[in-house]
Amino acid sequence: xxxxxxxxxxxxxxxxxxxxxxxxxxxxxxxxxxxxxxxxxxxxxxxxxxxxxxxxxxxxxxxxxxxxxxxxxxxxxxxxxxxxxxxxxxxxxxxxxxxxxxxxxxxxxxxxxxxxxxxxxxxxxxxxxxxxxxxxxxxxxxxxxxxxxxxxxxxxxxxxxxxxxxxxxxxxxxxxxxxxxxxxxxxxxxxxxxxxxxxxxxxxxxxxxxxxxxxxxxxxxxxxxxxxxxxxxxxxxxxxxxxxxxxxxxxxxxxxxxxxxxxxxxxxxxxxxxxxxxxxxxxxxxxxxxxxxxxxxxxxxxxxxxxxxxxxxxxxxxxxxxxxxxxxxxxxxxxxxxxxxxxxxxxxxxxxxxxxxxxxxxxxxxxxxxxxxxxxxxxxxxxxxxxxxxxxxxxxxxxxxxxxxxxxxxxxxxxxxxxxxxxxxxxxxxxxxxxxxxxxxx
Amino acid sequence: xxxxxxxxxxxxxxxxxxxxxxxxxxxxxxxxxxxxxxxxxxxxxxxxxxxxxxxxxxxxxxxxxxxxxxxxxxxxxxxxxxxxxxxxxxxxxxxxxxxxxxxxxxxxxxxxxxxxxxxxxxxxxxxxxxxxxxxxxxxxxxxxxxxxxxxxxxxxxxxxxxxxxxxxxxxxxxxxxxxxxxxxxxxxxxxxxxxxxxxxxxxxxxxxxxxxxxxxxxxxxxxxxxxxxxxxxxxxxxxxxxxxxxxxxxxxxxxxxxxxxxxxxxxxxxxxxxxxxxxxxxxxxxxxxxxxxxxxxxxxxxxxxxxxxxxxxxxxxxxxxxxxxxxxxxxxxxxxxxxxxxxxxxxxxxxxxxxxxxxxxxxxxxxxxxxxxxxxxxxxxxxxxxxxxxxxxxxxxxxxxxxxxxxxxxxxxxxxxxxxxxxxxxxxxxxxxxxxxxxxxxxxxxxxxxxxxxxxxxxxxxxxxxxxxxxx
Numbered sequence: 001x002x003x004x005x006x007x008x009x010x011x012x013x014x015x016x017x018x019x020x021x022x023x024x025x026x027x028x029x030x031x032x033x034x035x036x037x038x039x040x041x042x043x044x045x046x047x048x049x050x051x052x053x054x055x056x057x058x059x060x061x062x063x064x065x066x067x068x069x070x071x072x073x074x075x076x077x078x079x080x081x082x083x084x085x086x087x088x089x090x091x092x093x094x095x096x097x098x099x100x101x102x103x104x105x106x107x108x109x110x111x112x113x114x115x116x117x118x119x120x121x122x123x124x125x126x127x128x129x130x131x132x133x134x135x136x137x138x139x140x141x142x143x144x145x146x147x148x149x150x151x152x153x154x155x156x157x158x159x160x161x162x163x164x165x166x167x168x169x170x171x172x173x174x175x176x177x178x179x180x181x182x183x184x185x186x187x188x189x190x191x192x193x194x195x196x197x198x199x200x201x202x203x204x205x206x207x208x209x210x211x212x213x214x215x216x217x218x219x220x221x222x223x224x225x226x227x228x229x230x231x232x233x234x235x236x237x238x239x240x241x242x243x244x245x246x247x248x249x250x251x252x253x254x255x256x257x258x259x260x261x262x263x264x265x266x267x268x269x270x271x272x273x274x275x276x277x278x279x280x281x282x283x284x285x286x287x288x289x290x291x292x293x294x295x296x297x298x299x300x301x302x303x304x305x306x307x308x309x310x311x312x313x314x315x316x317x318x319x320x321x322x323x324x325x326x327x328x329x330x331x332x333x334x335x336x337x338x339x340x341x342x343x344x345x346x347x348x349x350x351x352x353x354x355x356x357x358x359x360x361x362x363x364x365x366x367x368x369x370x371x372x373x374x375x376x377x378x379x380x381x382x383x384x385x386x387x388x389x390x391x392x393x394x395x396x397x398x399x400x401x402x403x404x405x406x407x408x409x410x411x412x413x414x415x416x417x418x419x420x421x422x423x424x425x426x427x428x429x430x431x432x433x434x435x436x437x438x439x440x441x442x
Numbered sequence: 443x444x445x446x447x448x449x450x451x452x453x454x455x456x457x458x459x460x461x462x463x464x465x466x467x468x469x470x471x472x473x474x475x476x477x478x479x480x481x482x483x484x485x486x487x488x489x490x491x492x493x494x495x496x497x498x499x500x501x502x503x504x505x506x507x508x509x510x511x512x513x514x515x516x517x518x519x520x521x522x523x524x525x526x527x528x529x530x531x532x533x534x535x536x537x538x539x540x541x542x543x544x545x546x547x548x549x550x551x552x553x554x555x556x557x558x559x560x561x562x563x564x565x566x567x568x569x570x571x572x573x574x575x576x577x578x579x580x581x582x583x584x585x586x587x588x589x590x591x592x593x594x595x596x597x598x599x600x601x602x603x604x605x606x607x608x609x610x611x612x613x614x615x616x617x618x619x620x621x622x623x624x625x626x627x628x629x630x631x632x633x634x635x636x637x638x639x640x641x642x643x644x645x646x647x648x649x650x651x652x653x654x655x656x657x658x659x660x661x662x663x664x665x666x667x668x669x670x671x672x673x674x675x676x677x678x679x680x681x682x683x684x685x686x687x688x689x690x691x692x693x694x695x696x697x698x699x700x701x702x703x704x705x706x707x708x709x710x711x712x713x714x715x716x717x718x719x720x721x722x723x724x725x726x727x728x729x730x731x732x733x734x735x736x737x738x739x740x741x742x743x744x745x746x747x748x749x750x751x752x753x754x755x756x757x758x759x760x761x762x763x764x765x766x767x768x769x770x771x772x773x774x775x776x777x778x779x780x781x782x783x784x785x786x787x788x789x790x791x792x793x794x795x796x797x798x799x800x801x802x803x804x805x806x807x808x809x810x811x812x813x814x815x816x817x818x819x820x821x822x823x824x825x826x827x828x829x830x831x832x833x834x835x836x837x838x839x840x841x842x843x844x845x846x847x848x849x850x851x852x853x854x855x856x857x858x859x860x861x862x863x864x865x866x867x868x869x870x871x872x873x874x875x876x877x878x879x880x881x882x883x884x885x886x887x888x889x890x891x892x893x894x895x896x897x898x899x900x901x902x903x904x905x906x907x908x909x910x911x912x913x914x
Contacts, residue, residue, distance in 0.1 A: 033509035036880055039794035040806075040827050042860065050831040061508070090838055090847070100787040100855050101880065304840060396834050418837040428834075 005189050006169070009259050015286045016180035019312070020084075020110060028114040032061035035106045038097055043108055046095035048424035049076035053092055057111055069119030072112055073126065077152040077427075078145055080120070080191045081174050082420045083112035084183040087275075087306050091420070120190065126156075128198045134158040136437045139221040140426075141208055144172020145419045146410030147227030148192065149426030150433075151200040157434050161200050162221070166207040169258075172229060173411075174419060176254040179279040181286075185257045214383065218405070223433050225399070226385075226392060226408035227426060230372035230416055236271060240329030241368075245337045249280035249369035256283055266364030267291040269339050270318075271326055273303035277369035278310065281318040284367070292318045293361065297325045297344055297351055325351070327358065329366060337363050372416060391415050399429030407433060444746035445753050446739065448484060448544070451719045452613035452639030452697040455571050457544035459484035460742075460754060461710070461735050464701055464722035465548035465574060465617070468732070470522065472532030476539060481732035482739055485544030486536075487641075487722060490521035490576045491529045491565065492550040492588075503650040503660035505676060514676030515725045516650040518661060518668050520582045521550050526561070530568040537569035544720075545569070546615065550576040550588050553602060559609045572612045575603065575637075577628070578619035578644025580671045590644070593619040596631035603635025613638035615699060618684075621647050625684045629694035639697035641722065642688060643681045645671025674725035678703030682716060686765050689717030705734070707741025714754060715761035773902060774894035777871040777887040779804070779864045783853075785884035788860030792875035792885060797823050803868035804875055809859045814867050866890075 023031065035057045043053040052071055059068035072079035088094070088109040096105030136159040140147035143165030151161035169175050174188040196202060208214055217224055233248035235241060247255075249270065255261040264287040270277050273296035284292045294313065296303060299322050303310060314320075327340040343357035374390025385401045385408075386393040392401060392408040399407040409425025411417065448457040462485035463469040463478055470489045478486060497519055505514040522529055530547075537545050547565035551557040565573055576583075577593030584590040592598045599616065606614050616632035618625055620643040629640055647669050652659045659667035681702020688694045700718030704710055705726040713721055726734045751757045781792070796804035802817040806826055813819050821829075838847040852858055864875075876885040 030509055036789045036791065038788075039790040039823065040830050040860075042788060045830045045833070046835060048835045048837060050833075050835070087837065090844060094847075097787040097789045097856075101789075302841070306844075414836065417839050421837050424835075 006185050006258060008186065011262060012180060012256070012259065016184075016283075019181045022117060023107070023110050023114045025114075028060055028111060029063075031107050032057045032111060034098075035061070036097065036101070042095035042097060043092035043106075046091050047076075048091075048418075048420045049082075049427065050424075051075040051079070051092075051112070053108055056115055057106065057108070060111055060115055065115060065118045066122070066124070068115040070126075072115055073119075075427075076420065076423050077149050077195060078174070078191060078419060078423050079112060080116035081145070081178075081183050081188055082423065083109050083116055084187070085174070085178045085419045087308070087418060089308050090306060091418075120194075125197050126194065128156045128158075130158060134160075134437065135441070136160065136223075136433075137221045138162070138223045138225060138430075138433060139164055139217050140225040140227055141217075142172060142227035142229055142410075142412075143167065143170035143192075143202070143204075144227055144229050144410060144422060145174055146422035146426035146429075147172075147225060148195055148200075149423040150225045150227065150407075150409065150430045151426075152195045152198055153427050153430030154433065155195075155199045157430075159434065159437070162203060163200060164203045164206050164208060164217075166205065168204055170202055170204070172227075176257060177250055177276075178419070179253070179282065180257055181282075222405070222437070224406050225426070225429055225433075226401075226406060226412060227410045227422070229411045230374065232373055233276075233368055234371050234373045236326055236368050236370065238326050238328050240331075243329050243331060243337060243366075245331075245364060246329060246366045246368070249276045249367050250372070252280050252367055253283060256287060261287065263287055264289045264365065266336075267293070267362070268365045268367060269293045269295055269361055269363050270367040270369055271295045272369035272371070273298075273305055273320075274369060274371065275305045275309050277367075278305045278313045278318070280367050280369050281313055282316045284365070285316045285318060289365075291363075292316075293321050293363075294318050295321045295324050295326065295339075295341065297323065298346065299323060324359075325353070326366070332362070337366055339363055339366055372411075374412075389415070397428065398432035399425055400432060444743050444751055446743055446746070448720055448754070451544075451699075452572060452615060454613055455485075455544050455546070455720075456542065457484040457720070458542060459739050460714070460718075460720040461738055462486055462544060462546070462699070462720055462722050463727065464724040465490050465546075465576065466724035466728075467519070468724060468727040471524070471529075472536045475536050475545070478727075478732045478735075479536075479540050479543050482735040483543075483732065485546065485571075485720065487546040487548050487574050488522075488529060488533060488570075490548040490550045490579070491526055491561070492521050493552075494525050495520040495523050495582075497523050498663045500661040500663065503670070504674075505650050512674055512725065512729050514648070514650065514672050515674040515728065516648050516661070516670040516672050517645070518581050518663075518670040521548075521576070521579065526564065530564055533565070533570060534568040537571075544571050546572045546574050548574040548576050548617070550579065550583060553587060553592060553598065555605045558602060558605045562606050562609045566610065566612055570612060572615055572638075573606065573610060574615040574617050574641055575606060576617050576644075577602070577632075578617045580619060580621050580645055580647050581669060590619045590621055593617075593628055593644070594622050596627050599628050600631040600635040603632050603637050607636035615639040615641050617641040617644055617701075618688075619644045620680060620684055620702075624687075626687055626691050626694045629688045629691070629696070633694060633696055637696060639699065639719075640688060640694075641699040641701055643677070643684050643702045645673045646677055646680065648672030673703065674729075675703045675705050678705075678709060678712075682712060685713060685716045685718060686762060689759060689762050690765065704738075707738045707745060710738055710742050711745055711757075712761075714758050716765075717759040717762050719754065719758060769900040770898050772896040773899060774892065774897050776890040776892050778866045778869040778890055779871070779873075779875050780886050780888045781862060781864060781875075782884050782886070783861050784855065785881050786854070786856050786861045787881055787884075788856035789880060790860060790862060791878045791880070793862045794823055795874050795878045800872050800874045801868060801870050803865040803870075804862045805865060806859065806862055808861055808863050812863055812865075814865045816868075 037054045056068040056071040092108045093105040098105045154161040170192045171188040268284040268289045270281040330338045339361045343354045344351040394408045407429040410422035465487040469486045475486045501519040504512045507513040547570035579589030616637045699720040700713030701722040838844045879885040
């Protein structure tokens with residue numbers, strides 16, 4: 001059985017052509033030759049998974065493409081999706097010494113993609129230790145990047161790992177949540193398939209939602225890794241929030257990526273100014289929305305989205321409404337939404353509405369994108385795992401929680417960072433689990 | 443403006459400038475040579491004239507390096523495949539149209555006195571300003587007793603040179619092969635034979651590489667290859683050494699036309715500083731066309747102007763005496779590496795080069811505090827990398843995190859922990875760090891005054907001579 005896939009959707013491809021098309025082989029070699037091959041390279045240091053960047057780049061330059069890909073996968077099993085989804089500007093490429101030399105950093109993300117695509121094209125499978133050569137069973141709850149990385153690392157070292165996912169498709173936000181022009185769901189699924197072939201088991205459509213289900217897992221597995229991510233997008237808590245036409249950003253992104261939404265007409269208002277808000281706003285534009293507003297309660301300089309994401313949104317034609325908050329949502333007789341907003345000003349860090357500044361935007365969709373709610377409640381209640389501000393508390397070096405059989409990583413621990421952070425967490429947890437098991441069975 | 447004209451090279455050869463096409467494909471026929479003169483070349487040595495040959499296909503191969511094409515070029519092409527008549531007819535036409543440019547006939551015939559007398563006379567009758575004896579071609583022709591087969595045996599070189607001198611009315615130049623233990627033995631033979639000038643170096647025996655799918659070396663001629671002659675930028679250092687050897691040896695020194703990897707005006711200046719009066723170029727033209735001469739000539743003129751040289755003779759040979767035997771070098775001269783913290787980009791190539799390839803004295807200890815002394819006192823490169831690769835790094839996602847990550851590194855553009863430090867007590871002044879540093883003038887070698895008077899190895903050992911190895 002191979003991992004379920006999505007049908008190739010030509011319309012989706014057309015609307016979401018890749019932001020960065022892949023490098024041609026010779027372009028990759030020329031770019032690889034620009035790399036200075038730094039010692040203790042800052043790019044490697046800046047990567048949460050510490051990929052040996054000059055190592056894989058110089059292997060591209062030499063034509064050792066298999067070695068290049070294995071070098072990447074050794075540090076980061078999701079090298080293919082990270083190459084596409086990572087905000088390299090604030091990671092490896094941001095750290096490149098070229099900024100202080102001849103300005104343009106090495107295109108590390110693009111080179112990594114080239115190496116990974118070349119490897120995939122060979123059809124070669126990853127070698128792992130003899131399957132289940134260790135008597136160690138680990139369950140990874142959640143099928144996103146941190147669980148995949150944890151399971152793959154365990155499997156590579158001969159342990160058995162089972163991923164338990166409540167959705168019908170694996171990959172978590174890699175499959176459902178990254179903008180399609182960066183990472184296609186199909187590419188995410190292909191990567192998961194590679195991990196499955198390494199020997200990782202998957203259980204789909206299975207929700208761990210009660211004490212009983214967790215107890216069953218505890219009796220079946222030696223350790224449990226929690227890679228459950230975050231919960232739904234937070235509610236705005238305004239009247240009319242449940243009107244038809246209000247769809248949260250993650251739901252919007254997942255829907256278009258899986259073909260449930262193919263077109264958006266009219267006017268869309270996205271509420272929030274993080275990277276997910278930008279992804280949703282850009283998606284709305286690409287799906288056909290004539291006008292897309294991004295509504296933010298603070299100013300341009302306060303947005304949490306990366307600078308390059310903000311620039312991208314402007315290029316996509318997204319219009320920004322600063323210092324404005326949603327107040328209520330109504331519908332008019334033509335079935336359109338009326339989003340009532342109010343201008344706010346900041347006094348000593350607190351926002352207060354400005355009198356007589358109400359304005360109503362007539363629109364077709366309102367898309368809240370104001371952060372995800374914590375998802376850790378269940379685990380805490382059931383397993384005495386400490387949760388702080390909605391995040392599972394885990395040792396940063398090992399991922400171990402207060403309950404020594406439970407490890408955790410990714411968004412449910414860090415509150416929502418990048419794919420590569422989740423991979424690093426998963427890998428660290430796997431190594432810690434292997435170490436504990438080794439000590440126990442020695 | 444400096445005057446870069448050539449006057450009376452090897453006795454009687456004049457040219458508008460010292461840049462000549464070497465005897466090679468760019469100087470294969472009259473049409474090419476005239477276009478070259480129009481482009482600015484001062485002279486041309488005709489592709490070697492002799493009994494026409496049949497060439498193979500393919501003929502060239504190259505060494506690429508780090509994405510740059512043709513660091514070195516290799517060929518297995520023979521001398522001209524066109525008749526002597528056609529070549530000389532065109533030579534006459536070129537001389538008629540370009541009387542002030544230097545046209546030298548490169549010649550190669552079987553090793554018979556009459557044959558040489560005849561070809562020299564015909565070339566001169568056609569109007570050649572001089573003849574170049576091709577005693578250097580390393581492939582093909584040497585198997586037939588010509589080219590390098592002559593140039594590797596001093597007696598043959600001397601004899602044939604003398605035959606040519608019996609007949610020649612124009613200057614006779616002998617082109618030397620580098621495929622010999624000591625090029626001076628052949629240079630001396632040519633001088634004894636009466637040569638008016640020398641040309642060095644010809645191409646170096648080479649196999650540039652092998653096709654890793656077919657196992658056939660390049661260039662591939664129906665599944666086989668043959669060693670060829672190597673030229674281009676890669677051979678320049680070898681050529682410069684041989685030029686210096688010739689020009690510093692009184693028994694060898696003659697007017698010299700420098701050849702070997704000349705691609706830029708800087709290369710040209712170097713050959714002139716080691717004594718060359720003219721320069722011959724092939725690979726750069728084969729790569730980019732005749733137009734390369736423009737920058738070479740302008741660059742030479744501009745450099746001469748900046749240094750105050752009026753003519754090529756003013757600068758010719760100024761570096762010959764700056765090369766000496768090792769035993770005459772000052773053992774008490776001391777330099778140490780100095781790193782400019784404002785220029786350092788933090789690539790730390792100097793650190794790893796010094797640790798793995800030199801004397802373990804460039805350290806990454808600026809944060810912990812400097813510690814001078816032996817290797818054992820310091821963290822190894824492997825330990826430093828391990829520290830980075832086991833550290834916990836997170837993506838700076840919030841505004842504040844990004845601001846913190848991007849915030850200043852104190853007084854330097856690079857974070858202090860990435861700026862290496864030289865332990866001057868251990869530095870041997872080898873230059874390696876300065877060579878690997880990608881930033882101009884970031885690492886400089888600074889003279890240290892140790893108060894010691896100059897002393898050479900010869901002086902320290904009271905003039906002890908190096909003994910000849912004993913034969914058993």
